[in-house]
Amino acid sequence: MDQNENFPLALATDCVVFGFDGKTLHILLIERGNDPFKGSWSLPGGLMRKDETAEQCALRTLREETGVREIYLEQFHVFSDVSRDPRQRVVAVAFLALARKSDFRLIAGDDAARASWFELDELPPVAFDHHDMIALARKKLPEIMRTKPIGFRLLDEKFSMNELQRLYETVNGTTYDRRNFARKMSSTRLLRDEGVSRIAAHNRFPNLFSFDEEAYREETDGQIAPENPFNI
Amino acid sequence: MDQNENFPLALATDCVVFGFDGKTLHILLIERGNDPFKGSWSLPGGLMRKDETAEQCALRTLREETGVREIYLEQFHVFSDVSRDPRQRVVAVAFLALARKSDFRLIAGDDAARASWFELDELPPVAFDHHDMIALARKKLPEIMRTKPIGFRLLDEKFSMNELQRLYETVNGTTYDRRNFARKMSSTRLLRDEGVSRIAAHNRFPNLFSFDEEAYREETDGQIAPENPFNI
DNA sequence: CCAAAAGTGTTTATAGTACACCCATGG
DNA sequence: CCATGGGTGTACTATAAACACTTTTGG
Numbered sequence: 001m002d003q004n005e006n007f008p009l010a011l012a013t014d015c016v017v018f019g020f021d022g023k024t025l026h027i028l029l030i031e032r033g034n035d036p037f038k039g040s041w042s043l044p045g046g047l048m049r050k051d052e053t054a055e056q057c058a059l060r061t062l063r064e065e066t067g068v069r070e071i072y073l074e075q076f077h078v079f080s081d082v083s084r085d086p087r088q089r090v091v092a093v094a095f096l097a098l099a100r101k102s103d104f105r106l107i108a109g110d111d112a113a114r115a116s117w118f119e120l121d122e123l124p125p126v127a128f129d130h131h132d133m134i135a136l137a138r139k140k141l142p143e144i145m146r147t148k149p150i151g152f153r154l155l156d157e158k159f160s161m162n163e164l165q166r167l168y169e170t171v172n173g174t175t176y177d178r179r180n181f182a183r184k185m186s187s188t189r190l191l192r193d194e195g196v197s198r199i200a201a202h203n204r205f206p207n208l209f210s211f212d213e214e215a216y217r218e219e220t221d222g223q224i225a226p227e228n229p230f231n232i
Numbered sequence: 233m234d235q236n237e238n239f240p241l242a243l244a245t246d247c248v249v250f251g252f253d254g255k256t257l258h259i260l261l262i263e264r265g266n267d268p269f270k271g272s273w274s275l276p277g278g279l280m281r282k283d284e285t286a287e288q289c290a291l292r293t294l295r296e297e298t299g300v301r302e303i304y305l306e307q308f309h310v311f312s313d314v315s316r317d318p319r320q321r322v323v324a325v326a327f328l329a330l331a332r333k334s335d336f337r338l339i340a341g342d343d344a345a346r347a348s349w350f351e352l353d354e355l356p357p358v359a360f361d362h363h364d365m366i367a368l369a370r371k372k373l374p375e376i377m378r379t380k381p382i383g384f385r386l387l388d389e390k391f392s393m394n395e396l397q398r399l400y401e402t403v404n405g406t407t408y409d410r411r412n413f414a415r416k417m418s419s420t421r422l423l424r425d426e427g428v429s430r431i432a433a434h435n436r437f438p439n440l441f442s443f444d445e446e447a448y449r450e451e452t453d454g455q456i457a458p459e460n461p462f463n464i
Numbered sequence: 465c466c467a468a469a470a471g472t473g474t475t476t477a478t479a480g481t482a483c484a485c486c487c488a489t490g491g
Numbered sequence: 492c493c494a495t496g497g498g499t500g501t502a503c504t505a506t507a508a509a510c511a512c513t514t515t516t517g518g
Contacts, residue, residue, distance in 0.1 A: 007282035009243060011323055050239035050321065054312040075310055078325050080286040089282065091243055093310050143379065162469065179472075180508065203469035204515040231506090394496065411499075412481065435496035436488040463479090 010090045013058040014045030014130065016076075016137035017068065019101040019117055020154040020167055026101065026117040027134060029126065030065050036086055037127035043134070044068075044115065045092070054093045062097070066106055066115040072098045072153045076140055077133070084129045092128075096137045096144065098153040142172050149190055149229045152211040158194050160206035161185065168230075184231060190216050242322045245290040246277030246362065248308075248369035249300065251333040251349055252386040252399055258333065258349040259366060261358065262297050268318050269359035275366070276300075276347065277324070286325045294329070298338055298347040304330045304385045308372055309365070316361045324360075328369045328376065330385040374404050381422055381461045384443040390426050392438035393417065400462075416463060422448050 017028035029041040046061040048054060055073065062068050073095050080091045106115040118124065120138065123131075145151045151167055152159070165181045185191055192212040196205050216229070249260035261273040278293035280286060287305065294300050305327050312323045338347040350356065352370065357363075377383045383399055384391070397413045417423055424444040428437050448461070 009241065009280075009282075011241060011243060048241075048312070048323075050241075051314060053314065054310050054323070078286050078307055078310055080280070080325070082283060082285065091280075091286070093312070147375065160469090177508070177510080178470085179510090182471095184507090200469085200516055202467060202517050204471080206470065392496090409482070410497090411483090414498095416480090432489055432496085434490050434494060436498080438497060 008088050010085075010088065011048045011054075012045055012090050012092045013048060013054055013061060013095060014043040014079075014092050014133055015058050015062050015073070015095045015097050016043060016134050017062070017066075017071070017097040017099050018137075018141065018154060019099050020170065021101060022163060022166060023170070025120040025138075025170060027120055027123060028066060028068070028099065028106075028115060029118055029124070030115045032127060040127050041118075041124045042127035043130045047090075055095075058093075058095045058097075066104070068097075068099055068104050068106075072150055074144070077136055079129055079133065081129065092133075094133045094137070096140065098150060100153065100156060102156060145171055146228055146230065149211060149216055151230075158197075158208040158210050160197065160208055162206060164209070188229060190219070190229060240320050242317075242320065243280045243286075244277055244322050244324045245280060245286055245293060245327060246275040246311075246324050246365055247290050247294050247305070247327045247329050248275060248366050249294070249298075249303070249329040249331050250369075250373065250386060251331050252402065253333060254395060254398060255402070257352040257370075257402060259352055259355060260298060260300070260331065260338075260347060261350055261356070262347045264359060272359050273350075273356045274359035275362045279322075287327075290325070290327045290329075298336070300329075300331055300336050300338075304382055306376070309368055311361055311365065313361065324365075326365045326369070328372065330382060332385065332388060334388060377403055378460055378462065381443060381448055383462075390429075390440040390442050392429070392440055394438060396441070420461060421451070422461060 015028075019026040019028065028044060030044050032038050032040055032042050044062050044065040046057070046065070048057040052060065054075065058073055059069070059071075062071065074097075075093060076096045077094045078091060079094055082089065084090065084092070101117065106117075120134075123134065125131075126134070145168070151164070151171070154167055155163055161182050162178075164185065165176060165178065168181075169175050190212055191209040192215070194208040194210050197208050198205065200206065247260075251258040251260065260276060262276050264270050264272055264274050276294050276297040277290070278297070280289040281292075284292065286307065290305055291301070291303075294303065306329075307325055308328045309326045310323060311326055314321065316322065316324070333349065338349075352366075355363075355366065358366070377400070383396070383403070386399055387395055393414050394410075396417065397408055397410065400413075401407050422444055423441040424447070426440040426442050429440050430437065432438065
């Protein structure tokens with residue numbers, strides 16, 4: 001039964017953490033403090049411990065290496081190529097995460113000299129097969145954001161309709177008509193009107209919204225979750 | 233680095249194989265020939281070897297335990313609860329698979345006394361956390377069949393429009409208007425008309441169709457894959 | 465003054481849905 | 492003869508998409 005009698009195997013998690021600055025998507029990378037790939041950039045992650053699940057490991061390593069916590073996380077793929085790690089056999093569970101960039105002050109931890117955001121289309125070379133992980137996460141992001149109301153987790157708690165629209169436009173690589181977009185979003189009843197902002201930049205004070213989790217629970221409770229809450 | 237110096241860890245795959253008999257969904261289970269859970273039913277699967285990826289392991293164990301080969305397979309979740317296996321720490325990569333029931337003559341292999349199909353709503357108790365795996369796979373199936381044209385893999389190579397409709401109705405737990413369903417399917421241009429069957433059962437000879445992989449590749453080549461090829 | 469975003473409705477096009485009659489087959 | 496599925500078209504409804512002008516704000 002015991003695989004370890006046959007060959008050494010380790011299990012790790014890696015997190016593709018997305019951030020959004022209003023214009024482009026960003027990825028959170030760490031500069032590796034140890035070999036292999038010492039000094040190069042990689043996704044935050046690390047080896048799973050005896051007493052934790054993959055999810056717990058992902059959260060812990062994120063916290064240790066970047067200071068990021070209380071974040072949206074979901075598994076999206078297992079990378080199990082035989083020689084994806086030069087040291088020994090390591091199978092990685094890859095996670096996709098969404099962060100409010102403003103929520104976090106990045107720290108450098110144990111295994112990471114420093115953590116930093118990079119624009120998605122200006123990424124440095126990354127270690128292992130992390131490039132593939134990022135590409136796959138990016139490919140899955142639109143579908144995930146279509147099927148679950150989680151895009152909000154990339155925005156501040158209160159956001160303008162314009163910010164929400166830019167997010168969906170960036171993620172889906174398209175543009176939407178401003179009025180049609182607002183109408184669709186409002187028709188979901190999943191946005192709570194938070195009144196008018198007192199802050200503006202070269203424009204009128206925008207109306208702010210927040211995601212109404214209660215309304216979402218009411219809509220989905222006891223029923224099948226809507227397959228496309230934002231029909232965008 | 234080496235996790236195995238700290239604790240014993242094994243990696244396994246388990247496959248939730250769906251079949252369809254025209255009326256209900258079925259799941260392929262094996263009767264376990266070894267402990268733990270000897271004599272009880274479980275999903276086909278087994279421990280990953282040194283020289284194989286998760287996908288290869290899933291295909292191999294399926295072949296060894298059930299005789300099923302050349303099947304549609306995709307990862308859908310990693311189950312990593314600390315005590316999901318009573319023996320030691322085992323993390324499982326769960327796969328969802330679609331089989332043409334008629335294609336396979338089930339065999340019993342190494343680790344499996346016998347393999348057998350069960351109706352989804354008449355499953356026996358299953359080992360480990362396989363019940364959770366089946367439930368999650370069943371939950372994900374509609375979404376997967378909406379976003380990829382893989383439902384065909386549950387039907388014979390040539391199928392009638394009625395068979396296709398029953399499949400989608402069963403998977404999605406709903407009913408469709410016969411004429412609207414046929415119109416939508418035909419409008420995708422992904423069905424090749426194979427002419428009239430010479431076999432019928434208490435009804436007119438139905439027109440048969442097959443999935444036109446070539447047309448699908450043409451539609452998706454160089455472009456983004458359609459997010460909803462069958463808008464059903 | 466200017467650039468940037470905000471507010472606001474209507475019309476047209478497309479897609480979805482509902483619906484009924486007669487026919488062919490095997491038992 | 493009867494149960495089962497097959498073939499076929501139209502009208503209605505709902506949703507999506509296209510589209511322009513004026514206002515507020517900060518620099």
